[in-house]
Amino acid sequence: MSIWKIGVMVAAGLVGMATSAAGQLSEQEMRTMEAAAEDADNGYAWRAVEAMEELARKYPESFAVAYELGYAQMANMEYAKAAETFRKLEGHKDADDRVWQMEGNALDYMGRRGDASRTYRRGLERHPKSGRLLMEMGNMRMADGDYDGAVGLFERGIEAEPGFASNYYRAAWLLLQSSAPQSGLALGEAFLMMEQTGERAKTMIKMVGDTYIRMSRRGGEMTTARRVAEAKRAMLAMRRGESDNDKAAEIMTAVEEAIERAGHWYAYCAWLTKESDKDGFSAWMTFHEQDMEAFAVWFGGEGERIRREIIGK
Numbered sequence: 001m002s003i004w005k006i007g008v009m010v011a012a013g014l015v016g017m018a019t020s021a022a023g024q025l026s027e028q029e030m031r032t033m034e035a036a037a038e039d040a041d042n043g044y045a046w047r048a049v050e051a052m053e054e055l056a057r058k059y060p061e062s063f064a065v066a067y068e069l070g071y072a073q074m075a076n077m078e079y080a081k082a083a084e085t086f087r088k089l090e091g092h093k094d095a096d097d098r099v100w101q102m103e104g105n106a107l108d109y110m111g112r113r114g115d116a117s118r119t120y121r122r123g124l125e126r127h128p129k130s131g132r133l134l135m136e137m138g139n140m141r142m143a144d145g146d147y148d149g150a151v152g153l154f155e156r157g158i159e160a161e162p163g164f165a166s167n168y169y170r171a172a173w174l175l176l177q178s179s180a181p182q183s184g185l186a187l188g189e190a191f192l193m194m195e196q197t198g199e200r201a202k203t204m205i206k207m208v209g210d211t212y213i214r215m216s217r218r219g220g221e222m223t224t225a226r227r228v229a230e231a232k233r234a235m236l237a238m239r240r241g242e243s244d245n246d247k248a249a250e251i252m253t254a255v256e257e258a259i260e261r262a263g264h265w266y267a268y269c270a271w272l273t274k275e276s277d278k279d280g281f282s283a284w285m286t287f288h289e290q291d292m293e294a295f296a297v298w299f300g301g302e303g304e305r306i307r308r309e310i311i312g313k
Contacts (some may be wrong), residue, residue: 024062029055030183033068045076063094067102070194074106076164082106090122097123104136113140131161138170147174151278158187158247160310163196168248169204185211189272190209190248193307202275209276212269224280225270232256232269252312267295 025033032051039048052069059065070085086103089095100123101175108118112310117140123133134157142150151174157167168191175184187210195201209228216227239245239253267288274281 015239024059025055025065032067034074036068036072040072040075045072048072049076049078063089063092066092067099070102070106074102074109075111079106080262083110090126095126095132096129099123100126101132101136104133106138116140131157131158131164131167133157134160135164135170136165138167142170142174147178151175155246162247163194163249165191168194169200171248172204173207176211181211182215182235186246186252188241189255190311194249205272206275209273212272213276222271223284224277225266225284228273229266229269232272236260251307251310255303255307257277258306262298262302264295264298265292267291271295 003225033055036048036051039045039051040101049069049072052065052072054068055065056069066085066089070082071086073079073082083106086099089099092099100119104116104119104123104211105117117137118192120133120140122135122226124130124137127133128218134153138150138153141147141153151171154171154174157164158171161167172184172188172191175181176188178184185208188204188211191204192201192208195204210226212228212231213224216231222230230253236253236256239249242249245253256265257266259265270281270284270292273284285310
């Protein structure tokens with residue numbers, strides 16, 4: 001089983017399912033469903049299964065109820081039952097790519113990796129633009145030690161669904177540890193354009209910062225942020241001169257040009273070093289706190305608009 005399955009229950013959680021059940025369930029039943037989702041996430045999966053089995057008997061045609069039942073079964077490690085629950089949902093009119101993702105995950109947990117792979121492929125036939133299904137296929141390649149194949153699938157996922165952040169993260173995570181880590185920089189920074197908080201963001205900003213610092217060792221008396229800024233200017237110039245940039249490079253070229261025009265280049269580069277050179281970043285902030293505040297305001301306003309436009313979210 002792939003290490004990337006860790007946390008998949010949260011990632012594939014029931015966002016908006018209660019809303020989709022509105023009109024079918026009573027207010028009390030919707031509260032029961034919401035409580036079951038919380039139980040499944042907080043160590044009381046057995047209780048969630050009991051509650052959802054009762055609702056599923058009453059509403060056998062409800063996609064939301066059946067999905068939540070499968071979710072609870074996964075949390076309760078009833079993988080065979082979960083796989084069957086999700087398999088039955090494949091033909092439902094409301095079935096989205098998460099059905100095949102969760103079914104494949106259940107099969108993978110059972111050690112049925114071939115069936116899991118076939119499930120993801122079957123889902124792609126229905127949802128060819130699914131970044132999450134291509135991610136799952138990449139996860140399986142990575143678990144087999146085929147890192148090039150995994151990166152290729154993650155990159156296919158980025159092209160298919162540019163707004164799905166996990167493929168950027170996984171591809172960058174592999175490439176930044178490879179013999180050519182610079183190939184993962186645009187992917188890592190593109191991920192950070194989508195997620196700036198949480199453990200994944202903390203991990204990725206350190207990996208990106210470490211790589212830029214290694215690339216810019218020769219800097220004399222320049223600060224770490226200044227050296228990184230110069231290294232990034234060289235990377236941006238290189239991308240501008242290429243005609244076949246991938247999606248991550250396209251995103252970062254547009255975003256970095258906007259950052260440069262807005263006058264926040266050094267603040268952005270300093271931000272990238274905050275986990276890799278904490279002392280240096282703290283020293284930089286002593287004299288440039290207002291610059292960082294101005295960058296943060298821009299990043300959350302005009303920068304957010306630009307990011308959404310270019311990423312296509």
